[in-house]
Amino acid sequence: MKKAFVFIFLVVTFFSCNDGDIIITSFEFDDVDLQLCNGALENESVFFKINPSNNEAISFDFISSQYNATTVLEEPIIIDLSEGTSSLIYRQFNTSITNDYYCSSIPSSEIVVIEELKAISGIAEIRVIIATEDDEDNIPAEEEDINGNGNLDDDDTDGDGIPNYKDQDDDDDNVLTSVELENGIAGNDDPRDTDGDGTPDYLDTDDDGDGVPTINEDIDGDGSPRNDNTDASEDDDTFNYLDPDTTERNDNVSPDPENTEVLTTFRTIIDISNIIFDGNNENFENDNFSFGFRDVNSRRNLDKTPN
Numbered sequence: 001m002k003k004a005f006v007f008i009f010l011v012v013t014f015f016s017c018n019d020g021d022i023i024i025t026s027f028e029f030d031d032v033d034l035q036l037c038n039g040a041l042e043n044e045s046v047f048f049k050i051n052p053s054n055n056e057a058i059s060f061d062f063i064s065s066q067y068n069a070t071t072v073l074e075e076p077i078i079i080d081l082s083e084g085t086s087s088l089i090y091r092q093f094n095t096s097i098t099n100d101y102y103c104s105s106i107p108s109s110e111i112v113v114i115e116e117l118k119a120i121s122g123i124a125e126i127r128v129i130i131a132t133e134d135d136e137d138n139i140p141a142e143e144e145d146i147n148g149n150g151n152l153d154d155d156d157t158d159g160d161g162i163p164n165y166k167d168q169d170d171d172d173d174n175v176l177t178s179v180e181l182e183n184g185i186a187g188n189d190d191p192r193d194t195d196g197d198g199t200p201d202y203l204d205t206d207d208d209g210d211g212v213p214t215i216n217e218d219i220d221g222d223g224s225p226r227n228d229n230t231d232a233s234e235d236d237d238t239f240n241y242l243d244p245d246t247t248e249r250n251d252n253v254s255p256d257p258e259n260t261e262v263l264t265t266f267r268t269i270i271d272i273s274n275i276i277f278d279g280n281n282e283n284f285e286n287d288n289f290s291f292g293f294r295d296v297n298s299r300r301n302l303d304k305t306p307n
Contacts, residue, residue, distance in 0.1 A: 032049045032050060032051055033049070033294075034047060034048075034049055034268075034291065034292040034293065034294040035047070035048055035049070035050070035099050035102075035294070036048075036069070036268075036294060037099065037102050037103035039061055039063070040105065041063060042063075043063050043064055043065045043067070044061060044062070044063045045061065045062060045063075045064070045067055046059060046060075046061040046102050046103075047059065047060045047061070047268075047270060047291060047294070048060070048099070048102050049291075049292065050097060050098070050099070050101075052096045052097075054092070055092055055093045055094070055095060055096050055097070056090070056091065056092045056093070057090075057091055057093070057097060057101070057102075058088070058089065058090045058091070059087075059088070059089050059091075059102060060086070060087070060088045060089075060124065060270060060272070060291055061086060061087055062077075062079050062085060062086035062124065062126070063085050063086070064077050064079070064126070067126060067128070068128070069128065069266060069268055069294075069296045070128075070264075070266045070296055070298040070300075071128060071266075072128055072129060072130060072266070073126070073127055073128045073129075076125045076126055076127045077124075077125070077126040077127075078123065078124070078125055078126075079123070079124040079126070080121075080122075080123060080124075081119050081120070081121055081122040081123070081124060081272075081275075082120065082121040082122075086124060087118065087119070088118070088119035088122060088124075088272060088275065089116060089117070089118045089119070090116065090117040090118075090277075091113050091114075091115065091116050091117075092113070092114045092115045092116075093111055093112065093113060093114060094111065094112040094114055095110065095111060095112075097111055117277045117278070118277065118278050119272075119275045119276065119277055119278075120276055120277065120278045121274065121275070121276045122272050122273065122274050122275035122276065123272065123273050123274055124270060124271070124272045125270070125271045125272075125273075126268065126269070126270050127268070127269045127270075128266055128267070128268050128269075129266070129267050129269065130264055130265070130266060130267070131265040131266065131267040131295060132264070132265040133165070133166050133262050133263070133264050133265070134165065134166070134262065134263050135164075135165060135166050135167055135168045135177070135261075135262050135263075136168075136178070136262075136263050137167075137168055137170075137176065137177035137178045137181075137202075138177075138178045138181055139165075139177065139181070139202075141165040144163075144164040144165040144170075146164060146203070152164070152165045157170050157171055157203050158170060158171050158172035158205075158255075159305070160172055160255065160304045160305055161302075161303070161304055161305030162260060162302050162304060166262045166302060167260070168259045168260065168261060168262075169255070169256070169259040170202050170203055171202060171203050171204060171205050171214075172205075172215070172255040173205055173207070173213065173214035173215045173225070173241075173255075174214070174215050174218060174223055174224055174225060174253070174255060174256050174259070175201075175207075175214060175224070175225055175226060175241065176259060177202040179226070180192060180200070180201040180202035180207070181200075181201075181202060194207045194208050194209070194242050195207065195208050195209030195244070196209075197209055207241050207242055208241060208242050208243055208244040209244055210243075210244040210245075210246070210247050211247065212240075212247050212248075212249045213249075214241040215253050215255065216249040216250055216251055216253060217239075217240040217241040217246075217248070217249065217250075218241075218250055218253045219240065219248055219249075219250050220250075221250055221252060221253055223253070223256050224256075225239060225240065225241040226239055226241075227239070228240045228241070229243075229246075230246050230248050231243070231245070231246055255304070257301075257304060258301070260301045260302040260303075260304055261299050261300070261301050261302075262299070262300060262301075262302055263297060263298075263299055264297070264298050264299070264300055265295050265296070265297050266295070266296045266297075266298060267293050267294070267295050267296075268293060268294045268295075268296070269290070269293045270290070270291035270292070270293075271290050271291070272291060
């Protein structure tokens with residue numbers, strides 16, 4: 001007997017007929033997270049989904065030195081399930097399981113596999129892409145569309161090769177954008193504009209409009225203008241870069257290369273097609289599904305283009 005169906009996000013449930021055939025009738029993995037463990041072998045990864053309500057799980061493991069959850073794959077990894085370096089297995093258990101079943105070296109002896117389907121052939125495609133990126137500067141990405149053309153990658157105020165929405169220091173003055181937002185006015189959340197020139201400080205290379213670029217008001221050259229106050233007194237506690245009355249400068253200061261950290265969400269996507277299972281000699285036609293995706297957040301530093 002042959003039965004055709006399509007896997008959609010691994011929603012799987014089955015019942016057993018009197019003749020022992022396994023019939024897939026519905027799928028119950030839509031709201032289940034895709035999880036990952038390292039396998040016992042070198043470069044082995046084990047992806048799995050567990051549906052505790054039906055005591056079932058489905059797993060896909062493979063061996064590849066190319067796969068890294070936080071490295072974009074320029075080309076997808078293609079794996080032929082018939083070659084024996086990977087496996088796709090659906091199981092139902094006598095009791096509910098946790099991720100320890102796949103992640104522990106020795107699963108609990110109380111867990112018994114009641115039914116199992118194992119793919120004997122199929123083609124898996126594994127991709128790692130960047131889903132989102134954000135500089136965490138307290139400005140929503142959509143509001144950093146300075147040009148207003150809808151393409152965030154075109155907005156690079158300081159010309160350092162990093163678009164504003166991924167740049168912690170949009171104007172490369174060594175004062176982080178997140179610091180330059182607060183205006184100190186109660187009930188007003190407009191970004192600070194110290195010199196009132198219409199350009200907010202986080203996009204202004206000369207915040208106080210005194211003719212000395214903010215970055216050059218780092219008199220002690222320690223990489224931050226935020227601790228330099230030449231005329232400090234009880235009456236003046238304003239840093240030079242915000243004080244138009246102080247014009248001392250230090251021209252031997254460069255943008256801090258460390259101000260490039262961006263929160264990146266890497267997404268692993270697994271699609272498997274042309275699957276044939278060995279369960280009770282059942283052959284299933286037109287079997288293609290997306291195993292779902294798994295997101296991993298990571299912070300990384302971007303490369304700056306020298307100004």
